[in-house]
Structure formats: structure tokens, C-alpha cells
Amino acid sequence: MRYGHGPEVLRDLSFDLPRGSFQFLTGPSGAGKTSLLRLIYLAAKPSSGRISYFGRDAAELTRKEMPLLRRRIGVVFQEFRLLNHLSVFDNVALPLRIAGRRRQDYAEDVAELLAWVGLGEKMDVVPATLSGGEQQRVAIARAVVGQPEILIADEPTGNVDPEMGMRLLRLFAELNKLGTTIIIATHDLSLVRMLDAPVMSLSNGHLHIRAPRSQRQAQANAAPEEAAAETAAMETPDE
Ligand SMILES: Nc1ncnc2c1ncn2[C@@H]1O[C@H](COP(=O)(O)OP(=O)(O)O)[C@@H](O)[C@H]1O
Ligand SMILES: [Mg+2]
Numbered sequence: 559m560r561y562g563h564g565p566e567v568l569r570d571l572s573f574d575l576p577r578g579s580f581q582f583l584t585g586p587s588g589a590g591k592t593s594l595l596r597l598i599y600l601a602a603k604p605s606s607g608r609i610s611y612f613g614r615d616a617a618e619l620t621r622k623e624m625p626l627l628r629r630r631i632g633v634v635f636q637e638f639r640l641l642n643h644l645s646v647f648d649n650v651a652l653p654l655r656i657a658g659r660r661r662q663d664y665a666e667d668v669a670e671l672l673a674w675v676g677l678g679e680k681m682d683v684v685p686a687t688l689s690g691g692e693q694q695r696v697a698i699a700r701a702v703v704g705q706p707e708i709l710i711a712d713e714p715t716g717n718v719d720p721e722m723g724m725r726l727l728r729l730f731a732e733l734n735k736l737g738t739t740i741i742i743a744t745h746d747l748s749l750v751r752m753l754d755a756p757v758m759s760l761s762n763g764h765l766h767i768r769a770p771r772s773q774r775q776a777q778a779n780a781a782p783e784e785a786a787a788e789t790a791a792m793e794t795p796d797e
Contacts, residue, residue, distance in 0.1 A: 559593055560605045567593050569763045571607075575708075575741060580734045582750050583743040585760035591743040592636055592712055594760065598741065599633050599710050600624070629657060632706035632738075634714045638697040640685040646672065646696050647681040653704040664703075671699050674729070676722065690717040698726060708739045715749060723749055 559568040567590045575581065575598075583591050596602040597609060600616055609616040611627060619627060632653070640649050647668060654664045672681050675695040685693050694717045701709060709730065715723035727749055734740045741758075744750065750757055757768045768774075777784070 559590075559597060559602065566605075566763055568597075568760070568765075571765045573758070573765065573767060575739055577707075577739055578734070578737055580731070580740045580753065580755045581742075582753075582755055582757045583741055583760070584745055584747070584750060584757055586745065589760040590763060591760060594765075595633075595710050595712050595741070595743055599631055600628070629653070629704075630707045632701035632704065632709045634694075634697050634701045634709075634711035636712040636716070638685075638693045640693055640696055640700075642684055642686050645682050645684060646677060646688070649685060649696055650699045650703055653700060653706075657704060668699075668703060671703055675699050675726070691719070691722065694718060695722075695726070698729070702729060702733050705733065705736060706738060709733060709741070711740075711742045713743055713745070715744065715746060720748065724752065727752055 560566045571594070583594065585591055593602065597604055600609075600611075600619075603617070611619075612630075641652070644652070650672060651661070651664060651668050654668070655661075669678070669681065672678055675698065677692060677695055677699070680688065680692065685696060688696065694714065698711070698714055701711065711730070714730075715726055718726065723746065730740055730742060731753065742749075754770045754772050756770050759766050759768065769777075778786075
């Protein structure tokens with residue numbers, strides 16, 4: 559992937575996100591995390607290469623199919639993208655409204671989710687009156703409320719304190735248990751260590767995929783030296 563005639567931002571990437579999987583995406587600022595996520599949620603096209611979704615080549619999707627596919631994907635944008643003329647409640651309920659659901663059928667679920675992310679008292683205000691961390695939680699609630707098949711979150715805990723970060727991670731883990739495929743971009747290694755999930759890491763446009771801890775430990779028992787090297791690499795911070 560490149561922007562205009564600029565340098566390649568991502569190159570030689572090839573991977574699968576298996577249905578129902580959970581992975582982290584790490585890498586320093588500027589490494590290309592947001593660019594890779596934009597490819598995955600089809601906001602950008604690869605300069606060359608192919609992306610396929612649910613077994614279909616994304617380049618062959620028609621203009622009618624695209625919005626239908628997007629409804630199956632929940633996205634937490636790095637810059638939130640909340641609608642300022644709508645209340646917090648209505649921002650979160652928007653994907654359900656678009657899906658044709660009736661307010662009386664979802665009002666309780668939306669309120670419960672907002673309470674869970676600590677915004678029970680702020681349902682009726684507009685996003686502009688909230689702090690960055692509160693706006694981020696609205697963006698997360700909106701992305702998860704419809705139980706999408708895929709959830710893509712770009713630095714979703716970048717504006718909250720560590721305790722809230724863990725709470726939000728638990729929310730993602732719950733959603734994953736219900737079947738949602740999840741990819742979370744973060745440079746917060748303490749978050750990454752909390753779950754036994756594969757870690758995709760970007761540097762210089764290349765992607766390295768590290769197996770989950772449990773899998774590496776199983777390999778360690780089989781080949782102790784290689785595992786020691788992997789563990790040493792893991793202790794090295796990304797930034
Ligand atoms: N809209 C854009 N136009 C031109 N270059 C961009 C654009 N967005 C990102 N880039 C460049 O692509 C690279 C990767 O950026 P980004 O994907 O935002 O990284 P990250 O999310 O890991 O911080 C950076 O060098 C950045 O300057
Ligand atoms: Mg980014």
C-alpha cells in the first residue's frame with residue numbers, strides 16, 4: 559500500500575484473520591497500523607495485491623454489496639468519528655437503527671452497555687461535552703452494540719486510564735467469545751500481555767506474526783533454545 563506517489567507504507571503482507579479469532583496489531587507510531595486497518599475495513603484499496611472477505615474478493619464487490627458488508631464490521635476509529643448533533647445514546651444506537659431495529663427493542667441494551675462503559679449518566683448529552691476518554695468509550699459502544707462479525711479497533715484504549723483499558727479489553731474478549739473476529743491496534747504492551755492472543759507487529763512496512771503465549775510455551779517444551787530467543791524478543795518493547 560502507498561499513498562499517492564509516496565513510498566510504500568505496507569509491503570509483502572499476507573495473512574488470514576480466521577473467523578472467530580482475536581489478534582493484536584502493534585508497532586510504533588507511523589508503522590502503518592491505521593493504514594492496515596483501513597485496508598481491512600475497506601476504506602482504502604491496496605495499490606497492489608488482493609483482499610478477500612468471507613471468501614469474496616473485495617475488489618469484485620458491487621456498490622450495492624459494499625454497505626451490506628460494512629454492516630457486518632464494527633470499527634472503532636482512532637479519531638472516534640462521533641456524530642455531534644446526536645446524543646450519546648443515539649450515536650451508540652445508530653448501527654441498530656440502520657439495521658432497521660426498533661427503539662423499544664434495543665433501548666435497554668444500549669443503556670446497559672453505556673452503563674457498563676461508565677457512561678450511564680451521560681446518555682443524553684452530545685459528544686462535544688465529553689472528555690476524550692469518554693468519547694472513545696462511546697465510539698467503542700457504537701462499534702460493539704450490534705455484535706458485528708468483525709470488530710476492528712484502532713488504539714481503542716489510547717485515551718483511558720489503565721483500569722478502564724482493562725475493562726474495555728474484557729468487553730472485546732466477551733464479544734470474541736460470542737463469535738466476533740477481533741483485531742485491535744495498540745502500542746500498549748500491558749494490554750497485549752493480558753490476553754493469550756497472537757500479535758501482529760508492523761515495522762518498516764513488514765508484518766511479523768507472533769503466536770499466542772500458550773502456543774509458544776508448548777513449542778518451548780519441544781525446542782527450548784528457540785523458545786528462549788522468542789521470549790527475549792517479546793520482552794523488548796516495541797517503542
Ligand atoms: N492520508 C495519508 N496520506 C499520506 N501519507 C499517509 C496518510 N496516512 C498515513 N500516511 C503515512 O503512512 C505511514 C503509516 O501511517 P499510519 O498507518 O497512520 O501509522 P500508525 O497508525 O501505525 O501510526 C506514515 O508514514 C504516515 O505518514
Ligand atoms: Mg494509527
